[in-house]
Amino acid sequence: xxxxxxxxxxxxxxxxxxxxxxxxxxxxxxxxxxxxxxxxxxxxxxxxxxxxxxxxxxxxxxxxxxxxxxxxxxxxxxxxxxxxxxxxxxxxxxxxxxxxxxxxxxxxxxxxxxxxxxxxxxxxxxxxxxxxxxxxxxxxxxxxxxxxxxxxxxxxxxxxxxxxxxxxxxxxxxxxxxxxxxxxxxxxxxxxxxxxxxxxxxxxxxxxxxxxxxxxxxxxxxxxxxxxxxxxxxxxxxxxxxxxxxxxxxxxxxxxxxxxxxxxxxxxxxxxxxxxxxxxxxxxxxxxxxxxxxxxxxxxxxxxxxxxxxxxxxxxxxxxxxxxxxxxxxxxxxx
Amino acid sequence: xxxxxxxxxxxxxxxxxxxxxxxxxxxxxxxxxxxxxxxxxxxxxxxxxxxxxxxxxxxxxxxxxxxxxxxxxxxxxxxxxxxxxxxxxxxxxxxxxxxxxxxxxxxxxxxxxxxxxxxxxxxxxxxxxxxxxxxxxxxxxxxxxxxxxxxxxxxxxxxxxxxxxxxxxxxxxxxxxxxxxxxxxxxxxxxxxxxxxxxxxxxxxxxxxxxxxxxxxxxxxxxxxxxxxxxxxxxxxxxxxxxxxxxxxxxxxxxxxxxxxxxxxxxxxxxxxxxxxxxxxxxxxxxxxxxxxxxxxxxxxxxxxxxxxxxxxxxxxxxxxxxxxxxxxxxxxxx
DNA sequence: CTGTTAGCGCTTTCAC
DNA sequence: GTGAAAGCGCTAACAG
Numbered sequence: 019x020x021x022x023x024x025x026x027x028x029x030x031x032x033x034x035x036x037x038x039x040x041x042x043x044x045x046x047x048x049x050x051x052x053x054x055x056x057x058x059x060x061x062x063x064x065x066x067x068x069x070x071x072x073x074x075x076x077x078x079x080x081x082x083x084x085x086x087x088x089x090x091x092x093x094x095x096x097x098x099x100x101x102x103x104x105x106x107x108x109x110x111x112x113x114x115x116x117x118x119x120x121x122x123x124x125x126x127x128x129x130x131x132x133x134x135x136x137x138x139x140x141x142x143x144x145x146x147x148x149x150x151x152x153x154x155x156x157x158x159x160x161x162x163x164x165x166x167x168x169x170x171x172x173x174x175x176x177x178x179x180x181x182x183x184x185x186x187x188x189x190x191x192x193x194x195x196x197x198x199x200x201x202x203x204x205x206x207x208x209x210x211x212x213x214x215x216x217x218x219x220x221x222x223x224x225x226x227x228x229x230x231x232x233x234x235x236x237x238x239x240x241x242x243x244x245x246x247x248x249x250x251x252x253x254x255x256x257x258x259x260x261x262x263x264x265x266x267x268x269x270x271x272x273x274x275x276x277x278x279x280x281x282x283x284x285x286x287x288x289x290x291x292x293x294x295x296x297x298x299x300x301x302x303x304x305x306x307x308x309x310x311x312x313x314x315x316x317x318x319x320x321x322x323x324x325x326x327x328x329x330x331x332x333x334x335x336x337x338x339x340x341x342x343x344x345x346x347x348x349x350x351x352x353x
Numbered sequence: 354x355x356x357x358x359x360x361x362x363x364x365x366x367x368x369x370x371x372x373x374x375x376x377x378x379x380x381x382x383x384x385x386x387x388x389x390x391x392x393x394x395x396x397x398x399x400x401x402x403x404x405x406x407x408x409x410x411x412x413x414x415x416x417x418x419x420x421x422x423x424x425x426x427x428x429x430x431x432x433x434x435x436x437x438x439x440x441x442x443x444x445x446x447x448x449x450x451x452x453x454x455x456x457x458x459x460x461x462x463x464x465x466x467x468x469x470x471x472x473x474x475x476x477x478x479x480x481x482x483x484x485x486x487x488x489x490x491x492x493x494x495x496x497x498x499x500x501x502x503x504x505x506x507x508x509x510x511x512x513x514x515x516x517x518x519x520x521x522x523x524x525x526x527x528x529x530x531x532x533x534x535x536x537x538x539x540x541x542x543x544x545x546x547x548x549x550x551x552x553x554x555x556x557x558x559x560x561x562x563x564x565x566x567x568x569x570x571x572x573x574x575x576x577x578x579x580x581x582x583x584x585x586x587x588x589x590x591x592x593x594x595x596x597x598x599x600x601x602x603x604x605x606x607x608x609x610x611x612x613x614x615x616x617x618x619x620x621x622x623x624x625x626x627x628x629x630x631x632x633x634x635x636x637x638x639x640x641x642x643x644x645x646x647x648x649x650x651x652x653x654x655x656x657x658x659x660x661x662x663x664x665x666x667x668x669x670x671x672x673x674x675x676x677x678x679x680x681x682x683x684x685x686x687x688x
Numbered sequence: 689c690t691g692t693t694a695g696c697g698c699t700t701t702c703a704c
Numbered sequence: 705g706t707g708a709a710a711g712c713g714c715t716a717a718c719a720g
Contacts, residue, residue, distance in 0.1 A: 020713055031691045036715060043716095044689055061489070065466025067405035068713030071696045076402055078445065078467065086434060092427040099421060099448045108464055109446040110413065113434045129443055131400025131697080132413065132467075154396075268633070298603070298633050355697055366707045371699055378700095379705055403697035406712045466713080 019062045028056045039064055070132065079321065080128040080136040082112045089293050090310065091139060094161060097314025098137050105322060107134075114142060124151055128158075135325045137317050140164055157324045161317045165207055172320040172333045176308040178208045181339030182215025182260070185288045185306050188341055189258045190223045192349045194286060198231040198256035200245040200266045212262050212290065231256055235266060242269020250277060257350035258286040264293045267303055271346065282348035292342050301345030309337045354397045363391045374399055405467065414656065415463040415471040417447045424628050425645065426474060429496060432649025433472050440657060442469075449477060463491065470660045472652050475499055492659045496652045500542055507655040507668045511643040513543045516674030517550025517595070520623045520641050523676055524593045525558045527684045529621060533566040533591035535580040535601045547597050547625065566591055570601060577604025585612060592685035593621040599628045602638055606681065617683035627677050636680030644672045 025032045030049060037043040038053045045053075056062070070076030081098055083091045099109050112127055124147055128136050135157035141148070145167045151158060152170065159172040167173070189197050199216050202209045213232075220227050233248060235241035242261055246269060249256055261267035267289030271281060279285045281301055289296060292307035320333055360367045365384060372378040373388045380388075391397070405411035416433055418426045434444050447462055463471050463486075470492035476483070480502045486493060487505065494507040502508070524532050534551050537544045548567075555562050568583060570576035577596055581604060584591055596602035602624030606616060614620045616636055624631060627642035655668055 021715095022713080032714075033692080033716080034690060037690085040715085046689060049690080061485075063465040065406070065713055066464050067402045067411055067466050068696090069715075070402035070467075071400070071406050071698085072713075072715045074696075074715095076467070078464075081446075086431040087424065087427050089422065089424060089427070092422050092424075095446075096421040096448065099446060100450075103448070103450070111416075111430075111434060111444040111446045113431065113438070115435075115438070126398040129401050129413075130398040131402045132405075132411070295630070295633055298630055300635055356699095357697080367698075368700080368707060368709095369705085372706090375699085381705060384705080400697055403712090404699075406696085406714085407698045407700080409699095409712080 019060055021062075021064065024053070024056055024060065024062050027060070028053045075134050076132055077107045078110050078129075078133045079107055079318075080110045080112055080133040081139065082114055082127070082136065082141060083139045084114055084142065086111070086113050090291060093310040094139055094314040097311030098318055099314075100311070101315040101318035105318070128156065130156075135159075135321050137161060137314075137321060157321065159317050159321045159324065161313055163207055165205070169334075170332050172324065172331060172335075174313050174317045174320065174335045174337065175208065176313065177336040177338050178211035179215035179218065180336075181290065181306040181308070181341075182212040182262075183219045184215075184339065184341040185260050185290070185304075186216055186219030188304070188343065188347065189260065189286060189288060190219065192258075192286065192347060194258040194350050195225065196228075196231065196254065196256040197258045197260055198233065198249050200242055200249075200259060200261045200270060201232060201234050202237040202262045202266070204234055209262055216260060237263050238265050239269040239272070242266035243273045244269075246270035246273040250274070250279070256285075258288070258347070260288045260290075262290050264289040264291045264296055264303060264305055267305070267346075268295065268299065271299060271303070280351075281346050283351045286347040286350070288347055292340075296342070297344065299346070304344045304347040305342055307340045307342050309339070312337055354395055356397075356399065359388070359391055359395065359397050362395070363388045410469050411467055412442045413445050413464075413468045414442055414653075415445045415447055415468040416474065417449055417462070417471065417476060418474040419449055419477065421446070421448050425626060428645040429474055429649040432646035433653055434649075435646070436650040436653035440653070463493075465491075470656050472496060472649075472656060492656065494652045494656045494659065496648055498542055500540070504669075505667050507659065507666065507670075509648050509652045509655065509670045509672065510543065511648065511674050512671040513546035513674075514550035514553070515671075516625065516641040516643070516676075517547040517597075518554045519550075519674065519676040520595050520625070520639075521551055521554030523639070523678065523682065524595065524621060524623060525554065527593075527621065527682060529593040529685050530560065531563075531566065531589065531591045532593045532595055533568065533584050535577055535584075535594060535596045535605060536567060536569050537572040537597045537601070539569055544597060551595060572598050573600050574604040574607070577601035578608045579604075581605035581608040585609070585614070591620075593623070593682070595623045595625075597625050599624040599626045599631055599638060599640055602640070602681075603630065603634065606634065606638070616681050618686045621682040621685070623682055627675075631677070632679065634681070639679045639682040640677055642675045642677050644674070647672055 021032045021035050024035050037045050038050050079102055110129055110133055139161045149168050161174045163173050217227050233245040235245045259270050261270055267287050271287055274281055274285050289303045289305035292305040296303040296305045356367045356370050359370050372380050373385050414437055445464055445468055474496045484503050496509045498508050552562050568580040570580045594605050596605055602622050606622055609616055609620050624638045624640035627640040631638040631640045651670055
């Protein structure tokens, strides 16, 4: 079933079919309904390839993501998919799987000629690679940039510094003074921001950050466990730990419980992300919620403007986080 | 950069460029390397739309999935993406979001003309809709069919009956005799199979299923909680519960702990799926692992054969499950 | 309001 | 080995 078949059956030209299908231009009600009848009867659907080739718009958006599975990513992707669906567009999913060094150009991976634009989630591409992409006229936005990138690229991220401050203010308000930070890889911008928020909150409370209390680590459970062990071995143990993501917090909590430290009586723990695991833990984890799905939706909203206007608006959006208080935090116990 | 630009720069015809890019037909080594140089230098990438239009193959596969986020789905999708990547193909993701009744044909949703085939995960389409899809010559496979569908459609699922039997044999071996089942919606084929496995294991142990001990419920935490409450109110409480998915098991465990039943001393619990939550719970959940990523990969492998041979092979694959024993199961305590 | 027509960028016979 | 040329199915001027 091609547009020509439909045209023949309806006794009109292909142009008219195109007009009916795309609701573009004037078509008499009579013709329209005749065409629609034929279409319905024969189940005609326009080929997106052909449409893409001739109009330059495919209705497909490339979404790159390091991995699909961790809920952190799948929630963002769900937000993106959701928003795109409303624009009648679909996602071409490109998990990069750390295959960045594969000899395939980013443009090729973004399925050049098949997509109208891209949403890059936590991309591993260097700022210069992203600049190349811009040069090629490819429309894209970045969600949660890994490093500082060209200011002309629209970005969406969580208010990481403010979020960290929220967490710290909560702990400080509870009376904690020795608050450790288990940070993720310091190369990530999000972590730099969270560290900034951590320090700012301490400063605001008149405290000087103790370097002994900051521990950098990979973003996983094991990293959290290692860091926590080191912190517990300190001469003067922290009364609270602010973990820069929930995985780290889980690792820390495991070690704490294994060492018979009660949470939150002996140790308060705050995570970051508020992934679904947080409320499964016992005690449930206090965590800074990132508006992940909303970040995805917002990314699409920026991208759509970009795709339509064909001009770059330098927009950098930070979405507010929310501290979700659960059972893992409480006032410090008497030593 | 189009194929014509490259041809002009290399001083050959577009046909030759096509041959070089696709490694089809003979090209002299000299010409080839000249062309490759130009391509590399100018970063040319063939437009997938144009290629799709002229060759009929787009290198894109549609993947439908009810929702992206629950890890159950994202793990399958990750497997699919993984396998497709090796075939140099990409995924067009179509979360159906229960929008099944939207007036959009399935074919349109599968982006007809943009994809070479489809992987339908737990599709909500009726058998007859799927038959229509076949009639249109669309190549697709189904992962985890919701109901019994046309036998000519290749399917991949977990060995649900056998998996249920594994769980039951474990409980029976521990000495349990009163084992309740919290099933998911009985319309789902997977649940019918699991029920079959449950009954078969009881029968093999010389026990008659007690209808009082089977409770149907939605596949969520709350459903598990409701079912467990009812079971605990029974005159003669079960000593073990086999929940047909992990969410149900979580709900059941919550209620058990809230009622001061010790797990596993007073009550053993087995889940199904072995989602990442299982090992986070305390006690960690014994669960039947479905090889989700593998199911995704296997689906692709069937689909690739289908796409290449253009003929339907009626293949129905059941992948073995594995019982992962953790802390939530143990011998029944003295009453 | 509707039809004609010229491509969009690529693959693919068929000649040479 | 390589080139010429005919589409693939659709959209978008431009006529009428």
